[in-house]
Amino acid sequence: MNNVFVYCEIEEGHVADVSQELLTKGRSLANELNCKLEAIAVGHNLDSIGEQIIPYGVDTLYIADDSRLYPYQTLPHTSIVVNLFKETKPQIALMGASSIGRDLGPRVSSALHSGLTADCTSLVIGDHFDKKQDKNYENLLYQIRPAFGGNIIATIINPDCRPQMATVREGVMKKEVLDPKYKGKIVKMDVAKYVNDEDFVVEIIERHMEQSKVNVKGAPIIVAGGYGVGSKENFKLLYDLAEVLGGEVGASRAAVDSGYAGHERQIGQTGITVRPKLYIACGISGQIQHRAGMEESAQIIAINTDPEAPINAIADYVITGDVAEIIPKMIKYYKKNSK
Amino acid sequence: MKAYNIIVLAKQVPDTRNVGKDAMKADGTINRAVLAAIFNPEDLNALEQALRIKDEFPESKINILTMGPGRAADIIREGLYRGADGGILLTDRAFAGSDTLATSYAIGQALKKMGNIDIIIAGRQAIDGDTAQVGPQVAEKLNLLQITYVEEIIELKDKSITVKRRLENGVETVKCPLPLVITVNGSAPDCRARNAKRLMKYKHAKTVTELQKENEDYTHLYNDRPDLNIQEWTVNDIETEASQLGLTGSPTKVKSIENVVLQAKDSKVISSSDSDIEEMMVELLQSHTIG
Missing domain, CATH: 3.40.50.620 (HUPs)
Structure with a gap:
């Protein structure tokens, strides 16, 4: 009892x-x-x-x-x-x-x-x-x-x-x-x-269950974008970086609501919770609901135009600047030094 | 059946998606005055599903039921602009402080008074709480079946409905008998726009409280244009037990609220210069975080 x-x-x-x-x-x-x-x-x-x-x-x-x-x-x-x-x-x-x-x-x-x-x-x-x-x-x-x-x-x-x-x-x-x-x-x-x-009044006529093809939860590296990424086109840069690093793309609720990414990628209190080795937050201001889903990441890089963005407080690396400028550089210097 | 009696449950919510820096007062409480009050987004998806039923069965009636302060009459006007037939504003200080269960009780009692309902349609959840509880709790209060996360009504025929549900990891098509409660997912079609003619007409739709505020002699308006009266129900218009209402009727209590204060981590602040970015990537490679 x-x-x-x-x-x-x-x-x-x-x-x-x-x-x-x-x-x-x-x-x-x-x-x-x-x-x-x-x-x-x-x-x-x-x-x-x-x-x-x-x-x-x-x-x-x-x-x-x-x-x-x-x-x-x-x-x-x-x-x-x-x-x-x-x-x-x-x-x-x-x-x-x-x-x-x-x-x-x-x-x-x-x-x-x-x-x-x-x-x-x-x-x-x-x-x-x-x-x-x-x-x-x-x-x-x-x-x-x-x-x-x-x-x-x-x-x-x-x-x-x-x-x-x-x-x-x-x-x-x-x-x-x-x-x-x-x-x-x-x-x-x-x-x-x-x-x-x-x-037993409900008749189940059809049922298709499938595991989501996107595995953000299990990814060791996550490149996540927020509203600050600015456009669906800019979001493609995140996919490029994720591919080079062997990671997955995640998104904040604001980015999902704006149509930049699908619901299956939403990280945060009302999305999925992740604990990757590296979390790269691009254009994410870092509301508590988002942080609730990622703050246990081992390392966090925050890229934001706003030097006062709340996400910076939990980041290991804070880069103030434009996502569209910084991501291509990250790809370039990863390729140069990873061999 | 040729016509269905449909109730759409809708909520006016602060637009938490656009919370600015001035949304919090210095003492850590919420400054509601600066937040826009909007029609809860998934309740608009719900309204669209109701309107589609009315498209197919034009004799059907759609009424909106909303609970909130006087200004929530906006929700009913918005529904009228888009094609609803009417609405009821459930408003009383006795409902203040209700958690989801006390809210469901009050809404359930109002629905009992409305009577003869075929389908109750609500949004899956409201953006100010994201609980998704009121729909299922209202269904339980009325002893009705609930079908949650509906994306599409596939068929409505006589006393049975077939719907497609969107689940976390898939979709399900189910057939069930009326009456019932449906909650609609945000992945369902968006609500149609306002109709210009209806807007011109129903912007004059008012509750008695609103008429009293704006116009000293409102009785002729009230009597001459019944189609422009938004019904306002207080706790006295429905049968309730005081022990089930408001704060008293809410099993959950807020023990404490903390304003979010961030503990600064020892961050490295770097620039977007080539040398800084290269240095960072090298550090990450050396620590085997990447590569």
Whole structure:
């Protein structure tokens, strides 16, 4: 009872990366709160799914296995999670800020009247003193996220409602197997007790899942462009540099919104989170929402016409100047010296 | 069916995409006065989907429901310019401080009062919070099915709808029964432009509060031109429990807000000269960061 709970997303028999990352975070939160880590897997043919989930330090894994439960559908998955939460009363519930988690999370929070914070970049345990009620709350989940165009960082709490729910984007937390031989209990759920036939009203006619061809997340070097790059034509220079260095091209939200690059390249709180060896930020001012997705890069080069750009504060190299002038020079001197 | 009763949920938001340096006050709070208030971009994508249904089934009715302060009546006028039939502004101090759940409750209660709805269409998320929660939470409050991230309505026939959804790693086509809540993705078609004739007519559409402010004797306007009345609902116009509203009805509380202060790193500041760039590239090669 009152444990930490993680909803595991399953795609073609594999636990999603984001869920593995949340299991790792969930384990450390459970240790701090001195409680258990529980998880749920909902889908079909899940006989061996425990081997993927328990090693993260999961004490109890609930499995809802039924041919109608894969692929994900809103109503049946909501019913299962809501009814299980009513029984197990978790204090914290974590989900991926993914297509599935952002569909399921709000639905579950509404059904249980519990608070949900989207796209958290940090989760910390802490206390809270409510002056109005003269009441102290111990061991709350601080749900920390940038807000309002990245100008502020908000710490959100749910003092009275449980579970305290949060979604987190893929790549924000680190995944780490705790113990391949971890001893956890598996509970096979009687699906019919948790879900009604009326929940299956959606007919899935067609489904094309494909991994994005662009692999910005895994690239060791990222050349990222912002609104300051100025045009789609100038963005081509970034591709040239990325190709020469063996990297990928990323973009800020402003660049994506301006049509300079596709959504799959967006880096930041509402895009992907990256930790490359080298991050070259071109014409990116560096709002907190962007930095949330790249500030753990090992080395950062910032190229900007504005010497006061916020990105400069976290850069190892600050170059004040025009992207169109500097990138060709970088390519030239890389080629000259790399042999 | 020949006609559908459609409600578009729309929000007026500060234009957080163009936040300038003066957006933050010295004390670290947001200076809302300098930010333009705009129609949330994905709610315009939602409106376009509604208008396309009306193109195919002209007897359909589109009403916009928005919650916010008095100036959010702009959202309803904007909808009228582009082809909506009407709208309701849900406005009351009792709603102030609502988180997504308290917002969904108030909107859900207003929708219950409107009644007989076939399709509720909303943008996937608003740019001031990016939570994407209100659509699904409203659906849950009304005990309706939700279909999120819709990019295209493929077919609407009698009491069933077929839509294409855009997911992170793919697309899905699903068929489901009405009534339901749809949230529309930004990758869906942009909203059509304002219609000039409608603009000339509906710029005169006002809420009673606006009429009172501008014109001492407004009753003849209100009575003579009912098509130009924007309905304004307060907490008294819908059935609510006070415990579910505003700050009290919000499970999430903001514990603290920090203005973003950057800790300066030990940066090397270099020029765009050939020698500086070459030196940097050599350093990066020597440290095996590149190459």
